[in-house]
Amino acid sequence: MANTLIASPPxxxxxxxxxxxxxxxxxxxxxxxxxxxxxxxxxxxxxxxxSFVTLQLMPGNPVDTLLRGTFEITPEMRQDxxxxxxxxxxxxxxxxxxxxGLLTGDLGISYQQRKxxxxxxxxxxxxxxxxxxxxxxxxxxxxxxxxxxxxGRGRVARFVAQGLELIAIAVPSFWIGLILLSVFAFTxxxxxxxxxxxxxxxxxxxxxxxxxxxxxxGQILRERLDETLEQPHTLTARTRGASPARVRVRHGLRHSVxxxxxxxxAIIGSLLVGTTVIETLFSRPGVxxxxxxxxxxxxxPVIMGVVIFSAIVFLIVNTIVDVLYLIVDPRTRxxxxxxxAW
Amino acid sequence: MxxxxxxxxxxxxxxxxxxxxxxxxxxxxxxxxLIVMAVAPRLFTSVDPLLTDPLAAFQPxxxxxxxxxxxxxxxxxxxxxxxxxxxxxxxxxATLIGLMAGLTLGLVAGLSRGWIDRTLSRIIDILYAxxxxxxxxxxxxxxxxxxxxxxxxxGIGSIPxxxxxxxxxxxxxxxxGYAEAAVTLGQRPALIAWRHVLPNxxxxxxxxxxxxxxxxIIFGSALSFIGLGAQPPTPEWGLMLSDSRNYLTLxxxxxxxxxxxxxxxxxxxxxxxxxxxxxxxSSIGDQR
Numbered sequence: 001m002a003n004t005l006i007a008s009p010p011x012x013x014x015x016x017x018x019x020x021x022x023x024x025x026x027x028x029x030x031x032x033x034x035x036x037x038x039x040x041x042x043x044x045x046x047x048x049x050x051s052f053v054t055l056q057l058m059p060g061n062p063v064d065t066l067l068r069g070t071f072e073i074t075p076e077m078r079q080d081x082x083x084x085x086x087x088x089x090x091x092x093x094x095x096x097x098x099x100x101g102l103l104t105g106d107l108g109i110s111y112q113q114r115k116x117x118x119x120x121x122x123x124x125x126x127x128x129x130x131x132x133x134x135x136x137x138x139x140x141x142x143x144x145x146x147x148x149x150x151x152g153r154g155r156v157a158r159f160v161a162q163g164l165e166l167i168a169i170a171v172p173s174f175w176i177g178l179i180l181l182s183v184f185a186f187t188x189x190x191x192x193x194x195x196x197x198x199x200x201x202x203x204x205x206x207x208x209x210x211x212x213x214x215x216x217x218g219q220i221l222r223e224r225l226d227e228t229l230e231q232p233h234t235l236t237a238r239t240r241g242a243s244p245a246r247v248r249v250r251h252g253l254r255h256s257v258x259x260x261x262x263x264x265x266a267i268i269g270s271l272l273v274g275t276t277v278i279e280t281l282f283s284r285p286g287v288x289x290x291x292x293x294x295x296x297x298x299x300x301p302v303i304m305g306v307v308i309f310s311a312i313v314f315l316i317v318n319t320i321v322d323v324l325y326l327i328v329d330p331r332t333r334x335x336x337x338x339x340x341a342w
Numbered sequence: 343m344x345x346x347x348x349x350x351x352x353x354x355x356x357x358x359x360x361x362x363x364x365x366x367x368x369x370x371x372x373x374x375x376l377i378v379m380a381v382a383p384r385l386f387t388s389v390d391p392l393l394t395d396p397l398a399a400f401q402p403x404x405x406x407x408x409x410x411x412x413x414x415x416x417x418x419x420x421x422x423x424x425x426x427x428x429x430x431x432x433x434x435x436a437t438l439i440g441l442m443a444g445l446t447l448g449l450v451a452g453l454s455r456g457w458i459d460r461t462l463s464r465i466i467d468i469l470y471a472x473x474x475x476x477x478x479x480x481x482x483x484x485x486x487x488x489x490x491x492x493x494x495x496x497g498i499g500s501i502p503x504x505x506x507x508x509x510x511x512x513x514x515x516x517x518x519g520y521a522e523a524a525v526t527l528g529q530r531p532a533l534i535a536w537r538h539v540l541p542n543x544x545x546x547x548x549x550x551x552x553x554x555x556x557x558x559i560i561f562g563s564a565l566s567f568i569g570l571g572a573q574p575p576t577p578e579w580g581l582m583l584s585d586s587r588n589y590l591t592l593x594x595x596x597x598x599x600x601x602x603x604x605x606x607x608x609x610x611x612x613x614x615x616x617x618x619x620x621x622x623x624s625s626i627g628d629q630r
Contacts (some may be wrong), residue, residue: 043468043471046468047468047472050468051480054480054484055480055483055484057484058483058484059484059486166609166612166613167605167609169612170556170560170605170608170609170612171601171604171605171608171609172560172563172564172580172601172604172605172608174564174567174580174583175583175597175600175601175604175605178583178586178587178590178597178601179597179601181587181590182590182594182597186590186591186594187594193590276475276479276568277564277567277568280567280568280569281567281587291476291479292479292568292569292570294483295479295480295482295483295570296569296570298483303480303483306476307472307476307480310472310473310476311471311472314471314472315471
């Protein structure tokens, strides 16, 4: 790990982010992206394989799923449907077809909706992404404000902050959502209770979803901020006449953001499918609902599609988080050579 | 009798200085109450939680029905009390399943060298990449809905984290003096694993499991809420909340108490788990 990109000591009052020459930067990014692209393909195939094998164990014949709602099913019809969906092939051939399709961006056809799985997920993605994005935004604001206000302010502030974080994390969000729904949609009808048209229908679900996230993020930020404010470099900054607010934001936050970023990555990754509960509660369309319907109707291609989608999201988000590390913490740039070389 | 006027303050001070914070005592009390509720619901109510009485549907809370009645006239108080069994059973049962499987995986991966460890670690890593919720939902897709499959599904979701924590501990213990001494003495590998490695590496996983109980309860009730867990007419808190959604304007009280109990359960388990974590494993966060 012979690396001389960074000569300056870890972020002190004087250290500005190390200026990396543009060309070297671009090379790093390219190598990084290349390694990640390989990763994505590998994980996609692994996810597809695991879910393919698992869903073979699913009870019931897919042909029955396909013919649900049809009266007077003749053996010929069963045969036709099986042939049309390649279900009469041996399992290993179906698997090869599936992986082959996957590599060309084809996730198969839904048994229930008779539409390409990619199309179904693509339609469901925007409402889920909007919900996740807004919830994450709200959570970050809550967490930042909470941490900045409460960190290093003595026992009472810590006690109150810990209590609020605990409540946000441990109280099931669907119950909070139910209470919000009961108060702000039914008792005082400020927001619609269901659907996904426009911003107003997004407020309650996003708020509900944001609370546990805010609890998790707030806790990490606050604990780190507490630690950082005890560090010598904070004292240095104070003696130089930096205002308390500046010390908190400029010097404290930078150190606290790194672990928060890690967790945010994991959270966003899990949210794109983990919104099932909130989407069900507020009767919103989205990826979570697609998964739920697929499980209930034994629609194997859609389930596999969502699993693969989730794996891809996980990897992409983690890649973004890794890049953000490089921006936030100059120290990690030395290590990124190692990451990139993998 | 010895007069206590001098020693008393000191002893009181020592009592107050015990490491048990007030939150822990409070959480412990709530949890004990819930456990009693789960073991002996009849101590709290003599009403059958499944008994329907259509004529008494949607009665607001009263002295006859403390928490009111639901759409079928069932006593909501009795249902909430009986729900403790299910939620605690779900939390502890699912955690036990996940812990057992995770410990086995982690122990085997940590103790074996070469391709077995590499393969197992890779599988654990890949599973870890998926949200627990997704793993649980897929397990339900294969196993079907119901209370026992719910336990297995939530347990499966938590396997990767336990396996990871245990494996990293096993790697440390394996190179310790006493483990190597046991190998030198020629003890059988299975005995070494059982007597020396497992007891010394299980701690962090057990503490993680305490917090895991809270997560499992939330997951279980959430899965029941979306219809993939406990099925009607089971008095499960998540399921009761799901039912109450249809009657929010008519009977808002139905949405209150199952949630209060659910929240109290999870909060008390989490408080206790975190205290154990601070007390016994300070570095658990680094191992994940």
